Amino acid sequence: MQYQDLIEACQQEWQAYTEHDFVQQLAKGTLAKPSFLHYLKQDFLFLKHYVRAYALAIYKANSLEDMRQALPTVHALLDSEIAHHVAWCEQWGISEQDMEQEPEDFGTVAYTRFVLDAGMSGDLVSLYAALAPCSIGYAAIGRQLAQQSDTVWDGNPFQTWLKLYSGDDFQSHVAQGATHFNKLLADIELTSQKGQQLIETFRTATRMEIAFWQQGLNQSGANL
Numbered sequence: 120m121q122y123q124d125l126i127e128a129c130q131q132e133w134q135a136y137t138e139h140d141f142v143q144q145l146a147k148g149t150l151a152k153p154s155f156l157h158y159l160k161q162d163f164l165f166l167k168h169y170v171r172a173y174a175l176a177i178y179k180a181n182s183l184e185d186m187r188q189a190l191p192t193v194h195a196l197l198d199s200e201i202a203h204h205v206a207w208c209e210q211w212g213i214s215e216q217d218m219e220q221e222p223e224d225f226g227t228v229a230y231t232r233f234v235l236d237a238g239m240s241g242d243l244v245s246l247y248a249a250l251a252p253c254s255i256g257y258a259a260i261g262r263q264l265a266q267q268s269d270t271v272w273d274g275n276p277f278q279t280w281l282k283l284y285s286g287d288d289f290q291s292h293v294a295q296g297a298t299h300f301n302k303l304l305a306d307i308e309l310t311s312q313k314g315q316q317l318i319e320t321f322r323t324a325t326r327m328e329i330a331f332w333q334q335g336l337n338q339s340g341a342n343l
Contacts, residue, residue, distance in 0.1 A: 120309040121301045122251060125321040128309075132325040136252070137260050141332035146264045148275035151339035155277065156211055158335035161227045163204045163218045165331070168231035170196045172238055172250055179243040188299045192254075195292055203283055226334040230327035237320055244303040248320040251300060252328050258293040261285035 126133050141158070144150035173196065176189040205215045223231075238246035261284030264270050272278055283289060307314050 157338040
């Protein structure tokens with residue numbers, strides 16, 4: 120099997136995630152400021168756990184090749200993506216210390232602990248099945264929004280976000296990770312017990328992504 124088989128098996132959830140109203144409003148520049156700020160702060164907390172999960176992938180790996188595959192993502196998250204979040208929040212008047220002290224929303228807790236538990240209780244491929252909807256999904260969203268005719272670039276307050284996730288660096292890094300994930304999946308039959316378990320792990324993580332968008336969108340009228 121390949122990761123695309125996981126997407127096809129969860130097509131309804133995948134579409135709801137990658138075409139969520141949160142990202143559509145973001146692309147048009149109409150997303151409410153409280154929604155985006157809540158998302159940024161929660162995503163900062165999420166990414167800290169995401170780094171831990173990729174560090175766990177190094178621990179779970181049985182070969183040096185698998186260990187080496189995870190390390191660049193750890194560096195990219197710490198040195199690039201989280202740094203972008205810190206810079207964005209500073210532009211909105213929120214410091215890194217503010218984000219460190221931000222309480223985790225229920226959706227953030229549920230999602231991050233699910234991913235970590237998938238890694239702790241399962242093997243390496245189970246961990247990657249829980250991680251994949253985030254990385255592969257953001258790359259898919261970045262491409263889709265870049266290609267949409269109604270995406271607003273000039274004057275869009277969220278232009279930096281759009282450029283990051285549609286950009287060549289992010290797209291290339293995710294493509295490399297997806298290729299490695301496919302190698303881990305190659306000997307697993309889709310209809311096998313393991314294949315079905317991976318589908319459910321991928322489906323649950325995708326549902327968590329939907330909830331993560333929604334918890335941001337629910338803040339549209341909040342005073343942040």
